[in-house]
Amino acid sequence: RLVLVGHMIEISPISIGDMGKRILSNISKHIVDKQKTNDDEDNMTTSFFHGNFTLLPDEPHCDPEIGADARVKRELVKAMTRAVLGLQENSASLFNTVYKLMKKCIGNDEDFTGEMSESEIIFIRLCGLSCLLKLICSSYFYSRMKPDDFLIIISLLRDSSSIIRQRTYRKLAEHLRDPTCPIELLAL
Incomplete structure (x- = not known):
């Protein structure tokens, strides 16, 4: 569902933008801010992000190396990035949130990665x-x-993990083919 929301906002930001932005903002603030609220039947947000996720039996699991918790966080960041790219000038607060989440992902923030x-x-x-x-x-x-x-x-590119170094080079090479690629990436 997160993937779908991100794609929908990117494809048609005018009709779905406000509602989608609100949904993604509400979900993400519980990851970024670690807000504590009491769980009850009406408010399941903290159990959603601090509990354990499980994959549905019919859900395709193309990445067996990663569990449901990591998948949800990964798909949230990707969905928010797609939404921000679609919304552009209307993405002000959502951009700040996704930017923080990206930094937490790349920087291996322990609060974000938890027990991964x-x-x-x-x-x-x-x-x-x-x-x-x-x-x-x-x-x-x-x-x-x-x-x-x-x-x-x-x-x-200088990480101690050879997997991260190799995949970073590969992702960078993919983006260098993009005609909108800035000169700074070529310099890297």
């Missing part, structure tokens, strides 16, 4: 990188990027 396995952390970090590269290659959001964002990419 090493392979799940690799998936989350690379997801954050993919989303950051999409924003950097967007002509609208490029001006909002900071020099630190490029330093983050350099740190991933």
